[in-house]
Amino acid sequence: MAPSLLHLPNGQTLTVSPVFGGFSFKSNDLNVHNSAFPPGWTIFIESQEDIDDEVAVEGQELHDGPRKSHVRRFRTPTLHGDNFFFSSMSNPSNTDFKPATSPTRQIAMMLWATLWWYFHQPKPNPHITTKGLNDNTPEDGKPKGDWRIGIKRDGIFKGRHLLPKLERMGIITSEESCVGESIDDKGGEGWTRMFASERGFWLIDPRIFLFTLSPTTHSPFPGASPYPSRPASPNRDSFPSSRPDSGGEMPPGLMTPQTQSPSGPFASGSHLPTYYPPPPTLFTFTNNIRHPIRQKPPAQGETFYTRYIPSVGQFLSFRVASLSPKTPPHRGPVSDSTPSFLPPGSGVTQGSLPSIANMTITPNDTDLLHTWMNDPRVDALFAMAGPRPVQEKMLREALNTKNSFPVIGCWDGKPFGFFELYWVKEDRLGRYLSSHDYGNWDRGFHALVGEQEFRGPHRVKVWMSALVHYFWLADPRTERVLVEPRTDHKKFIDYLQDVGFYKEREIAFPHKQAALMKIRREGWEAPVL
Secondary structure: OOOEEEEOOOOOEEEEEEEOOEEEEEEOOOOOOOOEOOOEEEEEEEEEEEOOOOOOOOOOOOOOOOOOEEEEEOOOOOOOOEEEEEEEEEOOOOOOEOOOOOHHHHHHHHHHHHHHHHOOOOOOOOEOOOOOOOOOOOHHHOOEOOOEEEEOOOHHHHOOOHHHHHHHHOOOEOOOOOOOOOOOOOOOHHHOOEEEEHHHHHOOOHHHOOEOEOEOOOOOOOOOOOOOOOOOOOOHHHOOOOOOOOOOOOOOOEOOOOOOOOOOOOOOOOOOOOOOOOOOOOEEEEOOEEEEOOOOOOOOOOEEEEEEEOOOOEEEEEEEOOOOOOOOOOOOOOOOOOOOOOOOOOOOOHHHOOOHHHOOOOOOHHHHHHHHHOOHHHHHHHOOOOOHHHHHHHHHHHHOOOOEEEEEEEEOOEEEEEEEEEEOOOOHHHHHOOHHHOOOOOEEEEEEEOOHHHOOHHHHHHHHHHHHHHHHHHOOOOOEEEEOOEOOOHHHHHHHHHOOOEEEEEEEOOOOEEEEEEEEHHHOOOOOO
């Protein structure tokens, strides 16, 4: 298996190379960023295959006796037979970078990045053989299982308290949810069957785990530090004390590469986490509808979602639309990356190099909407054609609406479409539904693609699934996403069904006959890659 380049959603890249028994992960962001991703680590990964004919599925248990299996070298992912652990890791010199205040958070970050790589691999066949399955059942008619990878309690994972902490963070889990009989679980027997699932991984906000180290004030390497080519095992003595009398220095946390503006989704000038749990539920009334008070959306021009799409080779991002007469600068990474190494003291910074983020691009968002809405193809669906004041008024109203906000979608920073993201309960759609059709936190969206070069079935499926992904991450209480396209827009309906939506029924609005399309969190697996 050849080395591969792994793009993290905050713009950092890792080179993943095969080594004996596993893979090595090494950061490529040597002197570009103002803080270093931990230099590298190595995983040992293997595949275990059951010899028994039947396997368990959700809600079904097999016999309690020992199962026959054999272990082989990892080649491609299996549905639930892969296991791995960290065999080694490296840290930069303490004279150049402050050690991680929380070793557990650093390991969690490496675990998240490793899972990001693993769940970007080709998906295994989801169909499984179960006890009592008819031999004549065709492959597509067989039950499906969850894609999982086991976390082996070995190497760095041997620590008594590490796996319990990672489980509390939500990045790994176990079906053994009992306390257990052991009074002193020194051997960790209750934590030997931990795993991470594809479905669970994609429902975790990456802002919780993307962790970097802060340079020391006297470091000669403000971008990063040179580090050894061969990762070494972690040194317990290199980790600082967690006592509160540590000198009052701000602990490192989640942050962003220097390529992003302070308003990017991973930006944190104080090195503190950029993820916060949703606020408590408080209710209010709008047009006689009782609904939760909604948290304020991001600011105008602010990027709130970004992810590299391997099948397209570009970064997809969403930002809030802006009334500014100037083009909002792009707040996020692009695929055309600049050199990953800049010599220390050269005076050259990432921000000074030519990029889409520092170029002046026209038109602004109002001009974009004016052009798009006057396209006959778009006007046939949105009926918002007219002079520029028509689209400016529409944008102003959208920015002042409490239950929705307007969004510009971008490929590598170049705008391609307009979206409205809304809360269903107080939206016009909610008035046509009964209370069991939606919950307090369910979302919906309207969409148009204005740029011809970014049309096409695959790109549509990517941004559709990305919007759903954003809704799941934005609030864990969101259980459904609803969309109501016009019934004659059959191609759009087909795209929705391709990414997991289903048609529940039709609704007669005053201005259109709509198909009510739904997708549930429970039935969602992963975004289109």
